[in-house]
Amino acid sequence: MATLGLSDGDKASVEAFRRDVVEPSHTQLVIVDFWAEWCGPCKQLAPVMEKVCADYASKGVKLVKINVDEDKFIAAQFRVQSIPTVYAVFQGQPVADLSQARTEGQFKQYLDQLLSQLPIESEEKAQAQEIAPLIAMGEEMLADGEHERALSVFEQIAQMAPDNAEVASGRARALVALERVDEAEAALDALPSEAAKDSHVEQARAAIALARNARPVADLSAVQARVAADPDDHEARFELATGLMGNGDRDGAADALLEIVRRDRDWNEGAARTQLLTLFGAVGLEDPWVAAQRRRLSQILFS
Structure with a gap:
């Protein structure tokens, strides 16, 4: 945004926008919430959006709130006609209008879709890249029947990523292979709700179900x-x-x-x-x- 001819207040708004929105958006997904003190729907929406963005911070999501009464120039640049208006900004450009989202589930659905399409840098992605070779090692040990070693590997990774669904699945399946089925089930039950829905965890639960129904038989x-x-x-x-x-x-x-x-x-x-x-x-x-x-x-x- 050019600042030539702007008042000192507008220049300050532009500089703050560059600092808080444009620069972080080079690597993160910045959610810009246009609001005002007198706006009832804004106040209803705020805690929902703040919770979701906090939950998604490790995924590379940042929330920035812009008061349209105090930053009229920025609101005008985004052609804000009514509030609440919510935009997702990446690499300095609006990439989605999230104004229709009103519930936690709707916001998460929008964010999940955007994060799957954009090259967002995040702690979660960096950690996933770091542990991927270790997970592959654990899975190879499981496939080769080295169940104790596989369990040791997955337990070490779990210290780095305690809520990672793929790690939890590998650890649970290693426990099942070692006939520690109850322990495996308890570990999966302790996962956060979102991780518990992951396909890797479903695989581990299927292994538990199989272990409960299918016991080794010496003579068939x-x-x-x-x-x-x-x-x-x-x-x-x-x-x-x-x-x-x-x-x-x-x-x-x-x-x-x-x-x-x-x-x-x-x-x-x-x-x-x-x-x-x-x-x-x-x-x-x-x-x-x-x-x-x-x-x-x-x-x-x-x-």
Whole structure:
């Protein structure tokens, strides 16, 4: 904003705007709230916006409030016609009008969308980059059956990022692998509500559900004989699948469950398909093995 010909008060407003909004917006998402003392809706909106922006500070969000009676020049530059008016500013330019948001959920939805599209620098992103190699190491150890070492790695990362959903998931799945299921569930229950909804945490909860339903079985020969004697004994085949899952044979378990679906997809209110989906969730929906089994399931269902 040019300052030539402006009053001293307007020049001060422009300099404050550059300092508080334009410069931080080079790396952060700055939320500019135009308000006034006499504005009732502004006062109702303020605590909601302040809470959301405080919650999102680590994500690179900053709130700046501009009183339209005191900073008329800045309000005029933004063509503020009514208040409250709320803009999101990035790299010195308005990128979104958030004036229609009135609830915490609406503000968060807008911010989540903007943060996913813009190269915002934040503590959260910096931390994510720092711990990503450590998470990959822990996941590799889990995949290789080094459960104690994986747990140690995830617990060390958790000291750096205690509320990180991916870390919490890895730690919980390591605990499940070590048959410390109750401890894993308690750890997930202690997470903040937003982290608890994350897909990584859902994967860990699926692993817990699987562990509670599928226990290792030393000798499956008897149930295998029942299936061989009567291929339509779905209860026996389901028991076999459960035992195979408990023993870590996910291929065998998937084969047995898919065979039940192929023979009678509605058996026991779709129990085989439900168990398959739990298995998929525990392995991870992005895993190539899950993608292959999903294709097999689709072929059965839609053939």
